[in-house]
Amino acid sequence: MRLVFMGTPDFSVPALRALHAAGHEIVAVYCQPPRPAGRGKKLQASPVQQAAEKLGLLVRHPLSLRKNEPEWADFAALRADAAIVAAYGLILPQAMLDAPRLGCLNIHASLLPRWRGASPIQSAILAGDTQSGVTIMQMEAGLDTGPMLLREAVPITATTTATSLHDALSALGADMALRVLADMPTPTPQPEEGVTYAPRLTREDGRIDWAKTATEIDRQIRALTPWPGTFTTLPDDTVLKIGAATPLPDTKHTAQPGTVLDDALTIACGSGAVRLTRLQKPGRGMMDADAFLRGQPLATGALLGAEQPDPA
Structure with a gap:
């Protein structure tokens, strides 16, 4: 034709x-x-x-x-x-x-x-x-x-x-x-x-609300990577992009959503938890969690997402 x-x-x-x-x-x-x-x-x-x-x-x-x-x-x-x-x-x-x-x-x-x-x-x-x-x-x-x-x-x-x-x-x-x-x-x-x-996506759609369930946050990360990308903030307000995570919906905890639960980057959600496996700081490439923690250890009890500046 x-x-x-x-x-x-x-x-x-x-x-x-x-x-x-x-x-x-x-x-x-x-x-x-x-x-x-x-x-x-x-x-x-x-x-x-x-x-x-x-x-x-x-x-x-x-x-x-x-x-x-x-x-x-x-x-x-x-x-x-x-x-x-x-x-x-x-x-x-x-x-x-x-x-x-x-x-x-x-x-x-x-x-x-x-x-x-x-x-x-x-x-x-x-x-x-x-x-x-x-x-x-x-x-x-x-x-x-x-x-x-x-x-x-x-x-x-x-x-x-x-x-x-x-x-x-x-x-x-x-x-x-x-x-x-x-x-x-x-x-x-x-x-x-x-x-x-299906609406047109913006960067704002990538903000992680840790009060959501582990299942919802897992879907958000899988759906919005690579564009517009999902992100949260470290305790020093540095924007942290998240490239992949493992959902742990059956994890029981009483911590505030966004709290680091252990030294394996398990993060409390409104229900369940997610374990972050791929992360990126500004000016760096996306890296595995182990490599990230070698340069940026996060203490158990630290709170992610308390302040969320625009990632752009």
């Missing part, structure tokens, strides 16, 4: 590569413009742009599509059979949704209608869902409201992280996109019940 591909982050790259390898004619790739990155704030192309350029594909990265009628016309002039959209990052106006012969098909990282919106992977883990998945959806003007072409689930276990789920759904979405284009199944309306929304 004659396709336009629209995506920006790492999540989208396997689908782009799979469509190209399958022999589809990708007439243009749309992605977000290069952004400042790193300490030098040099402009850096998105993962999709980098992958597209390696494949020798035409790349377009308009700043906005809203009221951008020249871009709408250029998009229509591509005469695409379909546009495959995967985490592109810009809202498509109706003129662009209608331009391809088969419309615009979205690879969405959830089992719609659960977790429409910006953070479906993280939201599923935070909520304690037992499964996530990918839905290939015919796009329309509403937020992830279009009819479904294909929907497949993957399990969420007690050790699933945002990274592992991201990678699984990214690979699954690439495979499903190929199957949808081969078979073009009949669209099915989304169920009216079970609609939930």
Whole structure:
């Protein structure tokens, strides 16, 4: 088929590569413009742009599509059979949704209608869902409201992280996109019940409230690592990022939430405890708990999170 591909982050790259390898004619790739990155704030192309350029594909990265009628016309002039959209990052106006012969098909990282919106992977883990998945959806003007072409689930276990789920759904979405284009199944309306929304995440979502249960804090760490990251503070108010922890929900204690319970970095929660296993201080890399404790011993009884400045 004659396709336009629209995506920006790492999540989208396997689908782009799979469509190209399958022999589809990708007439243009749309992605977000290069952004400042790193300490030098040099402009850096998105993962999709980098992958597209390696494949020798035409790349377009308009700043906005809203009221951008020249871009709408250029998009229509591509005469695409379909546009495959995967985490592109810009809202498509109706003129662009209608331009391809088969419309615009979205690879969405959830089992719609659960977790429409910006953070479906993280939201599923935070909520304690037992499964996530990918839905290939015919796009329309509403937020992830279009009819479904294909929907497949993957399990969420007690050790699933945002990274592992991201990678699984990214690979699954690439495979499903190929199957949808081969078979073009009949669209099915989304169920009216079970609609939930996944909000856009901020750094503030990473603050650990030690009054929550060990299970809730474990989900928060697994869901929000690496972005936006979870954090607390040491007794000297130094921000401490947490990369991994082991939940101990059956641990009994009478300590104030946030209290260090032993020399193995077991921290009291509102119910149960968690043992921190990966940590990072400002200006340092993420390290295992043993390495952290060699340079920063924490006394039993110390209180974490009593003061919480902005981690930025």
